[in-house]
Amino acid sequence: MYAKLRLYSVVILLLAFGIGLTLYKHFALGFPLSPDDKKSLWTIEARIDFVARGDPVIVSFALPPQTPSVVFMEEDFASSDYSFSEMPSPAGRRAQWSKRTASGPQTAYYRLSMYEIDRLAHPPVAVDLPPELEKPEFDEVLKTAAATLLDQVRNRSANTEIFTRELITTLNSKAPSQNLSLLINDQSSEDYKTHLIIDLLAMEGISARIVRGLYLEDGRRRQSLSNFVEVYIGNEWLLFNQNTGKSGKPKRLLIWQRGDESLLDVVGGKNSQISFSIIRNVYSARDLVVHDRMNKQAGIIDFSIYSLPIEQQNAFKMILLLPIGALIVVIMRLLVGLRTSGTFMPILIAMALIQTTLLTGIIIFLTVVGTGLLIRSYLSRLNLLFVARISAVIIVVIAIMASISILSNKLGLDQAMTVTFFPMIILSWTIERMSVLWEEDGPREVFIQGGGSLLTAVIAYIFMTNRTIEYLTFNFPELMLVNLALILILGQYTGYRLSELYRFHALERRNAAGKR
Amino acid sequence: MLLASAKKLRSFGIIGMNQRNFGLISRYNPRHLYPLVDDKLKTKLLAQKAGITVPKLLGTVQYQHDVRLLKEILRPYSQFVIKPVKGSGGKGILVITEHDHNLYFKPSGDAMQLADIERHVSNILSGLHSLGGKPDTVMIESLIQLDPVFSDFSYEGIPDIRIIVFRGYPIMSMLRLTTHASDGKANLHQGAVGVGIDIATGRALHAVQYGESVAHHPDTRKTFAELIVPHWDKLLQLAAACYEMTGLGYLGADLVLDRDQGPMIIELNARPGLAIQVANRAGLAPRVAVIEAIKTVDPDVQARVAFSKQQFAFDPDVHPPRLLRTRSGDR
Numbered sequence: 096m097y098a099k100l101r102l103y104s105v106v107i108l109l110l111a112f113g114i115g116l117t118l119y120k121h122f123a124l125g126f127p128l129s130p131d132d133k134k135s136l137w138t139i140e141a142r143i144d145f146v147a148r149g150d151p152v153i154v155s156f157a158l159p160p161q162t163p164s165v166v167f168m169e170e171d172f173a174s175s176d177y178s179f180s181e182m183p184s185p186a187g188r189r190a191q192w193s194k195r196t197a198s199g200p201q202t203a204y205y206r207l208s209m210y211e212i213d214r215l216a217h218p219p220v221a222v223d224l225p226p227e228l229e230k231p232e233f234d235e236v237l238k239t240a241a242a243t244l245l246d247q248v249r250n251r252s253a254n255t256e257i258f259t260r261e262l263i264t265t266l267n268s269k270a271p272s273q274n275l276s277l278l279i280n281d282q283s284s285e286d287y288k289t290h291l292i293i294d295l296l297a298m299e300g301i302s303a304r305i306v307r308g309l310y311l312e313d314g315r316r317r318q319s320l321s322n323f324v325e326v327y328i329g330n331e332w333l334l335f336n337q338n339t340g341k342s343g344k345p346k347r348l349l350i351w352q353r354g355d356e357s358l359l360d361v362v363g364g365k366n367s368q369i370s371f372s373i374i375r376n377v378y379s380a381r382d383l384v385v386h387d388r389m390n391k392q393a394g395i396i397d398f399s400i401y402s403l404p405i406e407q408q409n410a411f412k413m414i415l416l417l418p419i420g421a422l423i424v425v426i427m428r429l430l431v432g433l434r435t436s437g438t439f440m441p442i443l444i445a446m447a448l449i450q451t452t453l454l455t456g457i458i459i460f461l462t463v464v465g466t467g468l469l470i471r472s473y474l475s476r477l478n479l480l481f482v483a484r485i486s487a488v489i490i491v492v493i494a495i496m497a498s499i500s501i502l503s504n505k506l507g508l509d510q511a512m513t514v515t516f517f518p519m520i521i522l523s524w525t526i527e528r529m530s531v532l533w534e535e536d537g538p539r540e541v542f543i544q545g546g547g548s549l550l551t552a553v554i555a556y557i558f559m560t561n562r563t564i565e566y567l568t569f570n571f572p573e574l575m576l577v578n579l580a581l582i583l584i585l586g587q588y589t590g591y592r593l594s595e596l597y598r599f600h601a602l603e604r605r606n607a608a609g610k611r
Numbered sequence: 612m613l614l615a616s617a618k619k620l621r622s623f624g625i626i627g628m629n630q631r632n633f634g635l636i637s638r639y640n641p642r643h644l645y646p647l648v649d650d651k652l653k654t655k656l657l658a659q660k661a662g663i664t665v666p667k668l669l670g671t672v673q674y675q676h677d678v679r680l681l682k683e684i685l686r687p688y689s690q691f692v693i694k695p696v697k698g699s700g701g702k703g704i705l706v707i708t709e710h711d712h713n714l715y716f717k718p719s720g721d722a723m724q725l726a727d728i729e730r731h732v733s734n735i736l737s738g739l740h741s742l743g744g745k746p747d748t749v750m751i752e753s754l755i756q757l758d759p760v761f762s763d764f765s766y767e768g769i770p771d772i773r774i775i776v777f778r779g780y781p782i783m784s785m786l787r788l789t790t791h792a793s794d795g796k797a798n799l800h801q802g803a804v805g806v807g808i809d810i811a812t813g814r815a816l817h818a819v820q821y822g823e824s825v826a827h828h829p830d831t832r833k834t835f836a837e838l839i840v841p842h843w844d845k846l847l848q849l850a851a852a853c854y855e856m857t858g859l860g861y862l863g864a865d866l867v868l869d870r871d872q873g874p875m876i877i878e879l880n881a882r883p884g885l886a887i888q889v890a891n892r893a894g895l896a897p898r899v900a901v902i903e904a905i906k907t908v909d910p911d912v913q914a915r916v917a918f919s920k921q922q923f924a925f926d927p928d929v930h931p932p933r934l935l936r937t938r939s940g941d942r
Contacts, residue, residue: 429629432628479730480675480733480737481733481734481736481737481738481739482737531739535702535703536800536801537801540800587633588629589627589629589630589633589634590617590627590629590630591617591620591621591625591627591629592627592628592629593614595620595625595627595628595885596614596615596616596617596620597613597614597615598822598889599615599620599625599888599889600613600614600615601819601822601823601824601889602615602620602623602625602888602889602892
C-alpha cells in the first residue's frame with residue numbers, strides 16, 4: 096500500500112515538475128511549443144544627418160524605451176570618429192555622440208533589432224503618474240474659440256475617453272467651423288496639432304502627453320515618427336491616434352519616445368534630419384528566444400544544453416530522443432506484448448534508421464542480417480567456440496557492410512552507403528541469437544522475434560523523427576521527467592497484454608461453450 | 612473472434628504476463644532465492660538433501676579444456692541427457708538414446724558425431740543457453756525411462772508434469788506430451804501437447820497443441836479421455852515439498868515418471884509460464900485467491916496436498932468462478 100502511495104507521489108512530483116518547468120519556459124521565457132513558430136525580427140535603422148559648423152559637436156538622440164512586450168536583441172551605434180555614450184535621463188534613454196571638431200555633412204546611425212512577444216498576461220507596468228497640470232496660455236480670441244469647442248465636445252461625451260476621441264475627430268473634421276479654423280491655423284504641422292490637443296485637454300483638466308512612435312512595415316525607408324496623444328484616464332495611460340481618434344496601441348507600432356523632450360538635439364550643427372528605415376526578417380521563434388535568454392544569462396537557460404558547444408548539442412539531440420524509444424519499447428512489450436530479440440535492440444535499430452532513412456535502413460538491415468544468417472550457418476559447421484564464433488560474425492558483418500557500401504557506390508546508390516550507421520556489435524549479436532533461435536525453435540520464432548524487433552524499431556523511428564517530438568525533447572528536456580512518470584505508471588500495469596487476448600482467445604470460446 | 616475481451620478473461624480469472632510478473636513473481640519469489648532453481652546442480656543437491664528423487668548425475672563439465680574428456684565421461688553410459696546447468700525453457704538439452712562410441716543417436720534417430728556433441732558442450736559452457744549469457748556448466752544426467760502408462764501418449768520423448776505450487780499448495784497442473792513437431796521435447800511452444808490434469812484425481816481434463824484444443828495425440832492418435840496420471844498423490848507431494856526446499860512462493864515444478872524409479876523432480880522454475888491456464892481451460896487467479904486467503908501455511912505437506920485436492924477438484928457442474936480477483940489486483 097505504502098509502496099503504491101510512494102510511487103504515485105513520485106509520479107505526481109515528476110509530472111508536476113516536468114510540466115511546470117515546460118509551462119514556465121513557454122509562458123515566462125517565451126519558448127514556443129511548436130517548432131513552426133516564426134517571429135518577425137525587425138531591424139530599424141535611424142539615420143541622423145546634419146551639417147557641422149566646425150565647432151564641438153554633441154548629438155543627443157532619444158532611444159526607444161524597453162517595454163515588456165518587445166525584446167531588443169541588439170542595439171548598434173555607428174558613427175565615424177565620434178565618441179559615443181548612452182545615458183539615462185528621467186524622460187528615457189538617450190544616445191549621445193560627441194566630437195571635438197567637425198565640419199561638413201555628418202551622419203550617425205542607430206540600429207536596433209527587436210521582436211514583439213505576446214504573453215498570456217502582461218506583467219503590470221509601473222504607471223508613471225502625470226505631472227501637475229499647467230493651464231495653457233492662449234490669447235483671448237483663441238481662448239474663447241477653445242472654450243466654445245470644448246463646450247460642444249463636452250455636451251456630446253460621457254467620459255474622458257469619449258471626450259478625447261470626440262475632440263480629436265472634431266479637430267480633424269473635413270469642414271471645420273470658424274472657431275476650429277481659428278484654432279487649427281494654417282501652420283497645421285503634426286507637432287502643432289499634438290500640442291493643441293494636449294493644451295485643449297489641459298484646459299479641460301485632463302493630463303495628456305505626446306508620444307512618438309514608428310510604424311513597423313517591411314522595406315520602408317525614409318520613414319519618420321508619427322505623433323500620438325497619450326491620455327491619463329483612470330490610473331492608466333491610453334494612447335490615441337491624433338488623426339482618427341482611435342484609442343489603444345496599434346499593432347506593429349514601436350513606441351519611440353514619451354513626453355515632450357526633443358527627439359534629436361544637435362549642438363554645433365545645422366540642417367539636422369532624421370529618417371528611419373525598417374526591414375523585417377523571419378526567424379524561428381525558438382532561436383530568437385534562446386539567443387536573447389543566453390544574452391541575458393537567464394539561469395535556467397544558462398545552465399542548459401544550449402550552453403554546450405554545437406557539436407555536443409547535436410549529440411544531445413539524439414540522446415534526448417532515446418527516452419522516447421524506451422517508452423515505445425515499454426508500450427510494445429507491456430501493453431502489446433510484442434516479442435523482440437533483445438530488449439532494447441529496437442531502439443538501436445531505430446537510431447540507425449534515423450541516419451539512413453526508413454526504407455533504405457530496413458533494406459540494409461534485412462540484407463545484413465539475412466546474409467549474416469547464411470554465413471553463420473556455415474560457421475556453425477566449423478565447430479568454433481562461442482566467443483570466437485561471435486567475433487567471426489562481427490567480422491562477417493563488417494565485411495558485408497563494406498561490400499554493401501562499395502557495391503552501392505559503384506551502382507550510384509548513395510543512400511546505401513549509410514550502412515555504417517548500424518551498430519555492428521548489435522547486428523552481430525542479433526545474427527547470433529537469431530541463428531540459435533532458428534536451430535532450436537525453428538524459422539517461425541525467428542520471424543516472430545525479428546519482425547517484432549523491426550516493427551518496434553519502425554514505430555520508435557516514426558515517433559523519434561516526428562518534428563514536434565524532436566523539437567520538444569531537445570528544447571524541453573524536462574519533458575523527460577514526464578516520460579519517466581509515464582514509464583513508472585506503465586511499470587504498474589498488471590492487465591492483459593494485447594497478444595494475450597489473442598493467446599487466450601480459445602479459452603474464451605471454450606468457456607462460453609461450456610456455459611451453455 | 613480473433614481477440615478475447617479483457618473483461619471476459621478477467622472474469623475467468625486468467626492471469627496475464629504483467630500480473631504474473633508483478634503480483635506473483637516479484638511478490639512471492641525473493642530474488643536471492645532464484646539461484647537455487649536457476650542453477651540445476653544446486654536444485655539437484657537440494658532435492659537430494661530433502662530426500663526427493665532426482666535423475667542420477669553422471670558427470671559435469673565446467674571448463675573448456677575438459678571437453679576433451681567428454682568421450683571418457685560418456686563411455687560407460689549408453690543413454691544420457693546433456694543439459695546446461697543454468698539453461699531455461701528447455702534450451703540446450705540434448706538427449707542421446709543410443710551410441711556406438713562413434714555415432715550418437717537422438718530419440719528421432721538422427722545421428723551425431725562426437726564432435727557435434729563437443730561443440731554443443733562448448734556452446735553451453737560459453738553461455739549460449741544460460742540466462743544473460745553468463746558462462747555455464749554442463750551436466751550429464753541419466754536418461755529417464757518412459758513409463759509404459761505414457762507410451763501411447765508420447766512420441767520420441769519423455770512427457771513431464773508441470774505443477775504450479777503456490778505458497779506450498781499445488782494449484783494447477785498439466786502434462787506435457789512430446790510430439791513429432793516438438794522434436795521429442797516437452798515444450799509447448801515447440802509443439803508439445805499440454806494436457807490439463809485434475810488436481811484431485813490426476814485425470815486428463817483438456818488438451819491443447821499450439822493453443823488450440825486437441826482430442827487425441829497428433830502422432831499416436833490416442834484420445835486423452837482415458838488418460839490418468841499414476842502416482843498422482845506422490846507427484847503432488849513431491850511438488851508441494853519444493854516450497855520448503857526453495858522458499859519460493861510461486862514456482863513451477865517439473866516432474867517425470869520413471870519406469871524404474873517412479874516420480875522424480877527434474878527441474879524447478881521460478882517464472883513458470885501461463886500456458887497451463889489454456890491447457891486447463893481455467894484461470895489461475897481464483898486459485899491464487901483461495902491460497903492467499905489462508906493466513907498461515909500448513910507445514911504438513913500431506914495436509915496441503917489434501918487441501919488442494921479438495922479445493923481445486925474439477926467439477927463439471929460448476930462454472931469457473933467469476934469475478935474472483937487476486938489480492939494483488941486490489942492494492
